[in-house]
Amino acid sequence: MHELSIACSLISIVKETLHDRPCRVKAVVVRVGRLSNVLIDSLEFGFSALIAGTELDGARLIVRQPDPLLLCGECGQETVLKEFEFACPHCGSLNITVKGGDDLFVESIEVEEETAS
Amino acid sequence: MSVIMVERKVLERNDAVAQENRTLLQTNGVFSVNLLSSPGSGKTSLLEQTLPRLRHEFAIAVIEGDIQTDLDAKRIEALGVPTAQIITGGGCHLDANLVKKALATLPVEKLDLLFIENVGNLVCPAAYDLGENIKAVVISVTEGEEKPLKYPAIFRNAAVCIVNKIDLLPFLNFSVERLKENAHAVNPQLQIVLTSCTTGEGIDEWCNLLRTLRRKDPSSASA
Ligand SMILES: [Zn+2]
Numbered sequence: 498m499h500e501l502s503i504a505c506s507l508i509s510i511v512k513e514t515l516h517d518r519p520c521r522v523k524a525v526v527v528r529v530g531r532l533s534n535v536l537i538d539s540l541e542f543g544f545s546a547l548i549a550g551t552e553l554d555g556a557r558l559i560v561r562q563p564d565p566l567l568l569c570g571e572c573g574q575e576t577v578l579k580e581f582e583f584a585c586p587h588c589g590s591l592n593i594t595v596k597g598g599d600d601l602f603v604e605s606i607e608v609e610e611e612t613a614s
Numbered sequence: 615m616s617v618i619m620v621e622r623k624v625l626e627r628n629d630a631v632a633q634e635n636r637t638l639l640q641t642n643g644v645f646s647v648n649l650l651s652s653p654g655s656g657k658t659s660l661l662e663q664t665l666p667r668l669r670h671e672f673a674i675a676v677i678e679g680d681i682q683t684d685l686d687a688k689r690i691e692a693l694g695v696p697t698a699q700i701i702t703g704g705g706c707h708l709d710a711n712l713v714k715k716a717l718a719t720l721p722v723e724k725l726d727l728l729f730i731e732n733v734g735n736l737v738c739p740a741a742y743d744l745g746e747n748i749k750a751v752v753i754s755v756t757e758g759e760e761k762p763l764k765y766p767a768i769f770r771n772a773a774v775c776i777v778n779k780i781d782l783l784p785f786l787n788f789s790v791e792r793l794k795e796n797a798h799a800v801n802p803q804l805q806i807v808l809t810s811c812t813t814g815e816g817i818d819e820w821c822n823l824l825r826t827l828r829r830k831d832p833s834s835a836s837a
Contacts, residue, residue, distance in 0.1 A: 499706055499738035507624045514620055523615060527624070532767045534737045583770075583800050591802040599767055601624040601741065605617050 500536055503601065504543035508553065510603045520608040522556040529560055531578075532598035537562075565598035628742055631710035635745025638722060645828040646728040648744055650768060651752035652761075653734030656778040658686045659811035660752060660820075661729060665693050667821050672726035677716045679708040679733045686731065696720055707738035710745060727828065740767040747831055748773040755779050755786055759793040766800045773827065774805045776820060781810040 511525055525544075529535050537560050544558045565578040569585035570592035576585070578598065584591050623629065639646050649657050665674060675696040678687040687699040698716035700708060713730060720728075730746060732739045751772040753761050756779060762769040769775065775797055777790065790808065797804050807823060809816035 499741065502705070502709075503624055503741075506627065510620065510622050510624065510626075514618060514622075532770075534740055534765075534767055583766075583802075595770070598770075599741070603620045603622050603624060605619050605621075607615055607617050609615050 500539035501543040507603050519611040522553050524557040524559050524607040526559045526604040528600050528602045528604050530598045530600035566596040568594045628710045632743035632745040642722050644725045644728050646746040648730045648746035648749045650732045650739050652736050655752045655754045657731050657752050663811050663817045665695050673724050674727045675720045675725050677730045706735050708732050709742045713744045736765040736768050750774040752776045755788045762797040762800050769800045777808045780808045781812045
């Protein structure tokens with residue numbers, strides 16, 4: 498599925514961010530919204546397959562999946578989105594926006610600096 | 615160990631190219647529809663019914679996304695509408711860059727309306743902005759009423775849901791009401807049209823909806 502191309506895009510962001518910084522990448526932290534249809538297992542598999550034998554070899558992929566938030570346009574309350582419930586649990590309004598549902602971000606990179614020897 | 619903060623969208627490159635496509639289409643007054651569905655829901659049949667009804671009114675082109683074959687593109691070309699074929703070679707979705715290349719082969723400056731038939735899949739295409747004005751999701755009554763709940767991302771981002779193959783309703787245990795409830799639970803604004811590409815039922819309604827949506831779009835209305 499599309500996890501491989503997502504893994505590919507996130508790896509190029511990591512490489513771009515690091516340029517030629519002399520370091521070893523220990524981990525890449527990504528944030529994947531629960532509504533983004535990304536299968537975490539496939540993403541991890543794709544990531545490890547694509548970095549094998551490259552300068553990123555051995556890096557771990559850390560996936561964070563925070564709960565999406567539902568913001569009510571009527572009563573202004575903010576609640577954690579429950580599955581299939583796209584209405585405000587406080588006032589029943591359908592005038593809502595979902596925050597963080599389809600997020601797909603590279604958050605940070607954990608590196609070990611290589612000290613010049 | 616040190617931590618480098620990045621906070622960049624994984625698909626930022628796709629989104630940037632999608633924005634280029636959007637600008638190109640909007641400056642040329644082209645209203646574009648990204649058609650999404652599971653395999654076999656009838657996107658190509660829907661276009662075969664839609665194009666003859668609209669082609670005398672609008673200059674139309676179609677971008678056909680397929681995993682392997684050009685069979686669907688041939689069906690559309692047979693209607694005399696400019697068609698750009700994208701064969702993804704196993705790829706499960708269209709991305710903005712593929713659409714950009716397809717647009718380069720079409721007479722964009724002359725067009726009023728563009729249909730992009732995405733690869734049959736309700737999962738991956740949801741994540742990829744192509745630069746379209748609206749997403750329209752096609753489901754058939756053989757697929758069950760739970761589809762919107764299983765694929766909320768696509769139904770939340772769509773403006774229109776076409777419920778196709780309604781000529782089969784008498785033979786199925788499918789509740790249109792139940793489907794509407796589920797679809798509106800995830801997206802209260804979703805416009806739902808019932809169609810049959812066999813009998814032609816509902817196609818005029820879908821065409822009228824397209825005319826309305828196009829008129830409402832400021833960039834295409836002015837051109
Ligand atoms: Zn509320």
